[in-house]
Amino acid sequence: MAQLWGGRFTKATDQKVFDFNASIGFDKNLFTQDVEGSIAHAVMLGKQGIITAEEKDAIVKGLAGIREDVEKGTLLIDETQEDIHSFVEATLIDRIGDAGKKLHTGRSRNDQVALDMRLYTRAQVLKTDELVKGLLEEILHIMEENLDTYMPGFTHLQKAQPTTVAHHFGAYFEMFKRDRQRLTDIYYRMNYCPLGAGALAGTTYPLDRNYTASLLGFEGPTLNSMDSVSDRDYLIEFLSALSIIMMHLSRFSEEIIIWNSNEYRFIELDDAFSTGSSIMPQKKNPDIAELVRGKTGRVYGALMALLTTMKGIPLAYNKDMQEDKELSFDAMKTAADCLELFTGMIATMKFRKDVMAKSAMNGFTNATDAADYLVNKGVPFRDAHGIIGRLVLYCIDKDTSIDALSIEELKEVSDKFEPDIYDAVSLKTCVEKRLTLGAPGSEMMKEVIRINKEYLSGNTGIGTTNQ
Ligand code: ARG
Numbered sequence: 238m239a240q241l242w243g244g245r246f247t248k249a250t251d252q253k254v255f256d257f258n259a260s261i262g263f264d265k266n267l268f269t270q271d272v273e274g275s276i277a278h279a280v281m282l283g284k285q286g287i288i289t290a291e292e293k294d295a296i297v298k299g300l301a302g303i304r305e306d307v308e309k310g311t312l313l314i315d316e317t318q319e320d321i322h323s324f325v326e327a328t329l330i331d332r333i334g335d336a337g338k339k340l341h342t343g344r345s346r347n348d349q350v351a352l353d354m355r356l357y358t359r360a361q362v363l364k365t366d367e368l369v370k371g372l373l374e375e376i377l378h379i380m381e382e383n384l385d386t387y388m389p390g391f392t393h394l395q396k397a398q399p400t401t402v403a404h405h406f407g408a409y410f411e412m413f414k415r416d417r418q419r420l421t422d423i424y425y426r427m428n429y430c431p432l433g434a435g436a437l438a439g440t441t442y443p444l445d446r447n448y449t450a451s452l453l454g455f456e457g458p459t460l461n462s463m464d465s466v467s468d469r470d471y472l473i474e475f476l477s478a479l480s481i482i483m484m485h486l487s488r489f490s491e492e493i494i495i496w497n498s499n500e501y502r503f504i505e506l507d508d509a510f511s512t513g514s515s516i517m518p519q520k521k522n523p524d525i526a527e528l529v530r531g532k533t534g535r536v537y538g539a540l541m542a543l544l545t546t547m548k549g550i551p552l553a554y555n556k557d558m559q560e561d562k563e564l565s566f567d568a569m570k571t572a573a574d575c576l577e578l579f580t581g582m583i584a585t586m587k588f589r590k591d592v593m594a595k596s597a598m599n600g601f602t603n604a605t606d607a608a609d610y611l612v613n614k615g616v617p618f619r620d621a622h623g624i625i626g627r628l629v630l631y632c633i634d635k636d637t638s639i640d641a642l643s644i645e646e647l648k649e650v651s652d653k654f655e656p657d658i659y660d661a662v663s664l665k666t667c668v669e670k671r672l673t674l675g676a677p678g679s680e681m682m683k684e685v686i687r688i689n690k691e692y693l694s695g696n697t698g699i700g701t702t703n704q
Pocket residue numbers: 260264320346347350554556558559560
């Protein structure tokens with residue numbers, strides 16, 4: 238049990254209290270950020286003459302050494318310390334003596350932890366953006382290869398109109414593109430440095446907050462010291478963006494599970510991305526997709542937990558805020574793992590093109606096109622809708638499809654039908670004629686792919702100019 242604040246106390250902390258209060262078990266994740274922030278703080282203290290150049294050099298060297306040793310594994314993080322800040326400071330004092338005792342001048346653990354958490358989250362926002370970009374690249378690749386892989390499009394999970402794999406995947410491309418835009422927004426909004434806010438009311442030392450902010454790659458310092466130590470909005474925003482990413486991944490996973498089912502057989506998952514059953518030898522299960530779908534709840538949980546934790550906290554810092562860490566770390570790692578694995582799973586799965594096309598031909602997916610055919614021959618749409626409805630009933634009764642009827646059978650329902658109806662309701666025509674912006678016709682899809690390729694190659698991620 239080791240503490241930075243023993244001076245005012247006459248009794249040792251109860252062990253259970255210490256354990257309940259301690260955060261080192263999880264804030265050790267912030268080790269790198271804590272050292273980085275401390276180095277910037279010491280450099281600033283040196284520049285401002287608050288500590289001497291020699292003291293500054295000793296602190297910076299000492300901290301760099303601690304970082305190196307922990308990275309090499311020759312120094313273990315001592316979990317009997319209260320938190321990661323205490324561990325770094327105590328180790329520094331242990332190694333360099335009195336100069337180390339000056340590191341915390343003009344700083345509180347409140348602005349220190351606010352900084353560490355912000356640095357950590359900022360790095361995770363960048364990492365997530367990269368992973369979403371990788372997923373987008375894979376989706377675009379699949380789109381390019383499947384412009385004429387026909388499949389049924391669904392509403393109410395009932396076959397509706399024919400579409401293509403390129404078009405279906407294109408829907409997810411747009412979702413994940415918006416996810417990247419959300420991450421970019423968050424990054425720019427959060428990129429301000431809270432260090433120098435002190436416990437809550439700044440400090441009397443002549444700190445140069447602009448300088449520390451620039452050393453740490455921030456746009457500038459935050460503007461209110463009370464807000465600086467008690468703001469976790471950026472984290473809530475990131476958890477919210479991660480929840481939306483997970484919601485997209487989960488919907489996509491659900492479709493993959495359905496497509497992989499014995500009833501659909503639209504896709505074949507790669508053996509490397511599937512698992513078997515301990516009892517049923519025939520099984521090849523879509524566990525990755527199911528886990529991604531399942532882990533979505535975990536990420537939503539982190540968002541709800543932090544929103545709830547924050548809702549009753551008066552200004553400024555309160556210990557409740559320590560609860561921002563465990564679930565956030567878990568959510569960030571979970572979402573990153575899911576993005577990585579999901580990308581690998583879709584990169585290796587195969588489409589059963591024949592099964593998909595056959596399925597697209599059944600279920601009257603060309604009924605709208607048959608009605609449109611009559612409209613083109615001068616029948617008002619509402620009447621055409623009624624005529625084709627009766628035709629569908631007739632087909633259901635005879636267990637056949639519109640395109641399999643003879644011209645005589647068709648003419649019995651409407652004399653507007655001519656032999657060109659067969660081409661008009663063929664799967665290829667039904668898809669290829671859909672050329673409105675955003676529709677599945679391959680000429681339109683090629684244009685959308687061109688735009689999205691430009692988006693991906695055009696520096697549209699965080700830290701680039703072309704937002
Ligand atoms: N471990 C604390 C947290 O995660 C940071 C330290 C601030 N503690 C304090 N007692 N003021 O929020």
